[in-house]
Amino acid sequence: MPKTALIWQQMRRSLAIARKDIRIYYSKGPVVIFGVLFPVFLFLSYTIGRHLNADSMIPGLLGMTLFFTATSISPIVVPWEAQQRTLERLMSCPVTIETIIMGDVAASFAFGIGVSLVPIPLGLFMGISISSPLILALAIILAAFCFASLGSVFSVPPTNTPATVNMIASVVKFPVVFISGIFIALDELPAWGQAIAYISPLTYFTDISRSCIQGRGHLPLAVDFGILIAFTVLFLLLATKLHQRTMPRRI
């Protein structure tokens, strides 16, 4: 089979896996709790009682929602399938491990995009204006893909208990939210705070978001996009390479 036909075939099978994930995992408890309830309550705990304007609130809310939702499904699918004894059947199908991982990432990506669309009309209702809707839309798509890939990295340790994976993911996700300019804009952080913020992929999405909504980004947009792309490639490579090692050990 020619290589392009093979890639096309595996992409279609990856979409079949994503559709299966969407039907099975969107309503699972951990996804609803970690993907929807956590970011909402975390944000409310920060904003209630403080007189913040919508322009400074919405970029943070958008960033946090996208980050939590897009990283909520991809970490749990593989351990869940191993626990439910469906993984061996899936692995014996004519699909590569990359195809399985891309399917899981695609389901998480779609969830992230869907839920993160809520803060935008909310913001528009509250009076914000978006100076560059196309740039913001591109940033949401890229960041959702980046965060969904990061979620897949969380599930690399060969445990078959989804709760353990969620614990591992939370250890990373919560600190990331606090260092990424969600609650305090990057240019208001001290130099050491900014240095830490640069290691988080969420920083660059929040920066684009602030640029599009508040009209004041800390870094040039090209830099934000370039670094987000680099993080996406890194997370995808890590996820596929590491899952190739650990997935057979789950069986």
Place this chain on the structure above:
Amino acid sequence: MPDEGQTDNLAVEVRNLTKRYGQLVAVNGISFEVRRGELFGFLGPNGAGKTTTARVLTGVIKADAGTALVMGSKAGSLKAKQTAGVVPEMANAYTDLSGWDNLMLMAELYGVPAATARERNESWLRALGLLERKDSLVKTYSKGMKQRLILCMALVSDPEVLFLDEPTSGLDVQSARLIKDLLRRLNAGGKTIFLTTHDMDEANQLCDRVAIINEGKIVAIDAPERLRMATSGRQSVEVSFSDSVSPESLASLAGVNTLQKVGDKYRLYTDDPGELVVAVVNHSSAARLKIVSLNILAPSLEDAFVAMTEKEAGHA
């Protein structure tokens, strides 16, 4: 190694396959072949290496050494997987989906056109008595129904070779019989079947040839009947009496190798069943015992299996 003409006729070809888990050698340099159209049994006690071998052949795990080909392609390659249908040990269908949705998912993953898949799925569901329940969520299925559905899932792609790992283990009689009947029909229709089992009766009833694996090594490969007949010293005389009898007195009869109580009967293993029948009759006359039944039994496949695995353990 077989010559090229033979290779074309092989569905599965395994050479010096080895798989280790840390210090444990689960499969130790095994070699065997399965001919196209053959129903091949892979027998062994728990932990012998059956499932590990099946997992290498179905591409779920990689071997540490040796080669394995499925329909001429490297085991685990997309080409090999495309030709195979798999029923893994203890596998489950997606319980949050209906039986039908599970089947259509498999069709998509094997690249089967939707119209062909619908036609095929209906046919297999009907054959396995699941058509009425096709739209129910799998979580509402019994264990036997789930296992029948998993077999349907393995057949969606009309595979050339089927790998089944303990497909009837723990099932009710009706489900087990349905599956065994279907395997016979599939094999008669030309499908190659690789059946992993520890059920001697199942292997004896279904398989053209069986391989016996113990502690990661193959100890015998042959037709079940030839394996039974090659087991010298495992012929037996089975006798039951109307009154209780001392097992010691039976064990001391000339020609008895070992004695086993089976329900209300005694099974006396011997190299010469004819001589032993005479001794048993003489013993019962002398002891004024009435014989209720007396049969000469050829060695069963189970006897062959026990003899071979014990011999192998003795060599270790």
